[in-house]
Amino acid sequence: MMKKNIIYLFFHVLILASVCGCAKQDAYDSSVVRAYNIYLNGKPWQLNPGISTKPFFIYKDDTGDFIANYTSHYRFSLENGRYRFVASPMPANLIPDSVLSTNLKDLVIKQAPRADQHVQISAAVLYSSPFEQPLHIDMISRTGRLRLQATDTKSDRSYNTVRAVVTVKRSGYRVIDESYVETPLEVTRSMATDRGGINYTDDFVLFNTKSEESGVDVRLELLDGTGSIVRTRKLDAPISIFSDSLTLVQFGLNDSEDPMIQQYSVTVLPENWTEEEYDAEEPFSIPEGFTVLAPDDDINTVYNALKNDNAVSEVKLFLSAGTSYSFANGTLSNIIKPLHIVGQQTAAGEPAATLAIQGNVSMGTNTGTPLKISTIRFENLDLKPSADFFRFRDQDFEVDNVIFRNCEFRDLPATMWYQQSDGDLMQIIHNFLIEDCRFINLNLGSSGLLGLGNRQILPIYNIVFKNSTFHAKTLGSAALITNLNRIDRNLSVTIENCTMVNLAGGDMKFFDLNGANTDAFHLTVKNNLISGNAEAGRGTWLILNKVSSREITNNYYTNGFVLNNWGVLAGEEPVPTLLPMAALFEDPITGDLHIKDKASEVYLHKIGDPHWLK
Incomplete structure (x- = not known):
């Protein structure tokens, strides 16, 4: 009997030792997540007591495998290792049970089909055991709201439904690297209107758009009681969407039969804005990564600090409307x-x-090796250079994109861009864009607006002038674009929907496009309007050489404007308008080129800079 009890006692000791050993091993292999600081768009956030929401999604760092979905109410333990934490204030909507086990590498938040779901989600934050430091995680808005709002006071009873079709460029958000699925997608929603368009308003929650790229396209289909389309109207330009902001687009549905809506306003407001009137003091959305200048900031000091900061890879400055700054x-x-x-x-x-x-x-x-720069960009500015704007002498560089968008230059005293170097391929521009800009009272004389040195190979491979105005007091022999004859490889030049006015007359040249040294030269010149004071027997529109492919179509000049040589083939010549310059434009001398006659071919066929058709 004694022997049996000793055996039993020994057996229980073994079990107890085994249990204690396991507990000790578990303690060694796991750690507790005790402290975390959660933010929503940079502001502290916490889950309300009593709510069972589980904002944390946890994945293995190396494999991306899903581990757990936890609430932030309590501490929890994880096996020792490296993890990726993802947080959202609306976890059940963004990562529902149906995709809960999806590998982090494959996890994509899709654009909501009805555009009614905000996406607020953090980056995949690395957090490693023993979890001694608090976890810092910021849930960031990846979407903004687009509000379409009709301003009509007169109804149109021919339709009773507005179907909005919004074409987005971004159809999904990849959680693992905070990137977007760049695949176009149409988001469609219909709304009844019993007052023929009056008070039509509809909201769409969409992924934000890159400021360097075009935004979303908006098409409005007006349907009758049978569902047939009475007519279709479309905004004439893409609309940008900003994170955690409301982009309010106001327009008339019934003010014109024109399928393109050209007269509308775009206002960026806080996401929760609900007032009837826009308050100019309300904050506005800032593109990601930009430094905002206060009205009394010295732009020279701010620029130099960013330029000299090794942690800053790009200098990005944002200037508020109505402010003024000056670079020394x-x-x-x-x-x-x-x-x-x-x-x-x-x-x-x-x-x-x-x-x-x-x-x-x-x-x-000046090292002999071109400095590589991705982008030089000026946008939404009234620019006032004191002399030649960009002028290069023996500096070495290679730039991917030079962009001037929605800028006004008034009384530019000399050239805008001129390259000069003592060596071939020491100054290279891959893409040069002027879009939606107005140059008023140019004084070029013998200096080209965009010119290259003609002794060395200093190429600009792709030049685009689009939706812009070139109004010159003096347009001399050097032209708006000149000295392309040394460009090697492939050259592309596009001049589209531009208005060109030369008030000085004389032996002017508009474009000197000589591709003598190119392997291929692709040229597009269409939908442009040419005007000014001219003298019979003098002046040239296009000087062309070695053009491989060309589209020169649908260009017009004002009645009475003459040139010695258009420089194009038979059938490519511009067509005269019915009206002369003084009758067509509001005030061509001062540079107000609004089209007075809404029945003119220029207005009806959308010729020239669209800015003047509004």
């Missing part, structure tokens, strides 16, 4: 990083940000 001579004489200077987008009639620039702008090195 020399501040921009040695650009060494990508540069973006963007003004706040304004509605018609509101003043843009003004930026004066003393001296020349330049960039690059």
Whole structure:
């Protein structure tokens, strides 16, 4: 009996030792997540008591495998290791049970089909055992709201439903690397209107758009009681969507039979804005990564600090509407990083940000090796250079994109862009874009607006002038584009929907497009309007050489304007308008080129800069 009890006692001791050993092993292999700081768009956030929401999604760092979905109410333990934490204030909507076990590498938040779901989700934050430091995780809005709002006071009873079709460029959000699925998608929603369009308003929650790229396209189909389309109207330009903001687009549905809506306003407001009237003091959305200048900031000090900060890879400055700044001579004489200077987008009639620039702008090195820069960009600005704008002498650089968008230049005293170097391929531009810009009272004389040195190979491979105006007091022999004859490889030039006016007359040249040294030269010149004072027997529109492929169509000139040589083939010549310059434009001398006659072919066929058709 004693022997049996001893055996039993020994057996229980073994079990107890085994249990204690397991407990000790478990304690060694796991750690407790005790502290975390959660933010929503940079502001502290916490889950309300009593709510069972589980905002944390946890994945293995190396494999991306799903581990757990936890609430933030309590501490929890995880096996020792490296994890990726993802958080959302609306977890059941963004990562429902049906996709809960999806590998992080494959996890995509899709655009909601009805555009009614905000996406607020953090980056996949690395957090490793023993979890001694608090977890910091910020849930960021990846979407913004687009509000379409009709301003009509007169109804149109021919339709009773508005079907909005919004074409987005981004159809999904990849959680693992905070990137987007860049696949176009149509989001469609219909709304009844018993008052023929009056008070039509509809909201769409959409992924934000890159500021460098076009936004979403909006098409409105007006349907009758049978579902048939009475007519279709479309906004004439893409609309940008900003995270955690409301983009309010106001327009008339019934004010025109024109399928293109050209008269509308775009206002960026806080996401929760609900007031009837826009308060100019309300904050506006800032493109991601930009430094906002206060009205009393010294732009030279801010720029130099960013330029000299090794942690800053691109200088991005945002200027509020109505503010004014001035770069001192020399501040921009040695650009060494990508540069973006963007003004706040304004509605018609509101003043843009003004930026004066003393001296020349330049960039690059003198090492014999071109400095690579991705982007030089000016947007939504009233630009006032004091001399030649960009002028390069022996600096070495290679730039992917030079962008001037929605800018006004008034009384530009000399050239806008001129390259000069003592060696071939020391100055290279891959893409040069002027879009939605107005140059008023140009004084070019013998200097080209965009010119290259004609002794060395200093190429600009792709040049686009689009939806812009070139109004010149003096347009001399050097032309708006000149000295392309040394460009090697492939050259592409597009001049589309531009208005060109030369008030000086004389032996002018508009475009000197000589592709003598190219392997291939692709040329598009269409939907342009040419005007000005001219003298019989003098002047040339296009000087062309070695053009491989060409589309020169649908161009017009004002009645009475003459040139010695259009420089094109038979059938490519511009067509005269019915009206002369003085009768067609509001005030061509001062540069107000609004089209007075809404029945003119220029207005009806959308010829020239669309800015003047509004």
